[in-house]
Amino acid sequence: MVxxxxxxxxxVAGPAVFFPDLAExxxxxxxxxxxRGLEAxxxxxxxxxxxxxxxxxxxxxIYELNVQRILRSDAVIADLTPFRGPSADxxxxxxxxxxxxxxxPVFGYTGDRREYKERVAPDGLxxxxxxxxxxxxxxxxxxxxxxxQAGALDAVAAWWARGxxxxxxx
Numbered sequence: 328m329v330x331x332x333x334x335x336x337x338x339v340a341g342p343a344v345f346f347p348d349l350a351e352x353x354x355x356x357x358x359x360x361x362x363r364g365l366e367a368x369x370x371x372x373x374x375x376x377x378x379x380x381x382x383x384x385x386x387x388x389i390y391e392l393n394v395q396r397i398l399r400s401d402a403v404i405a406d407l408t409p410f411r412g413p414s415a416d417x418x419x420x421x422x423x424x425x426x427x428x429x430x431x432p433v434f435g436y437t438g439d440r441r442e443y444k445e446r447v448a449p450d451g452l453x454x455x456x457x458x459x460x461x462x463x464x465x466x467x468x469x470x471x472x473x474x475x476q477a478g479a480l481d482a483v484a485a486w487w488a489r490g491x492x493x494x495x496x497x
Contacts, residue, residue, distance in 0.1 A: 335487045336366045337480065338397050340423065340433075341406025342416035344371040359477050363484040368396045397426055402486065404479040405469070407437040407461055413446035414461050427468045432486060435469040436479040 337360060343352045353369050360367035368375065370393050381388055397403065403426040410416040415437075423433050439446070443461050444454045459466030470486070473479045 335401040338400035338403045340419045403433045434479040434482045436473040
C-alpha cells in the first residue's frame with residue numbers, strides 16, 4: 328500500500344492556459360482546492376516550474392513538465408466544456424487518458440450538459456448515442472461529472488476522505 332500524503336495533489340486539466348485571465352483562473356483553483364484540503368497542480372502555473380525551466384519553453388518542455396505534474400498528482404479534474412468545437416480540448420482528453428492509464432481517478436466538469444449527439448453538426452456520418460456529454464471513451468473514463476470546478480474538487484475531497492490508495496507521486 329502506498330503511504331497517504333497529508334495533502335492530496337489534484338492535476339487540473341483543461342484549456343485554461345488559452346484564456347487571457349489565466350493568472351486569475353490559477354489563483355481561483357488554488358483557493359478552491361485549498362478550501363477542500365487539496366493541492367491544485369495547474370498547467371501554466373509559473374510558480375510550479377522547476378529551477379532552470381526554459382523561457383520561452385518548447386513544446387517538449389511543456390509536455391514533459393505536465394507529464395511530471397500528472398505523475399505527482401493523486402487525482403485529476405478535467406474541464407470537459409466544449410472548446411473550439413463540439414468536444415473537449417484535445418490536450419485535456421490526452422491528459423485524461425494518461426491519468427486513467429496510470430490508474431488515477433478523473434473527475435470531470437462541464438458548463439454544457441448537452442449530449443454529444445446534440446452538439447455535433449449533421450454531416451451524413453453516424454454520431455454515437457450513448458447519452459454522454461462527449462465521446463464514449465471520455466465519458467467512460469471519468470469517475471463522476473459535475474457542473475463546475477468546485478463540484479469536481481468536492482468529489483475529489485470525498486474520494487480522498489473515503490481512504491483511497493493514492494497513486495504514486497514522483
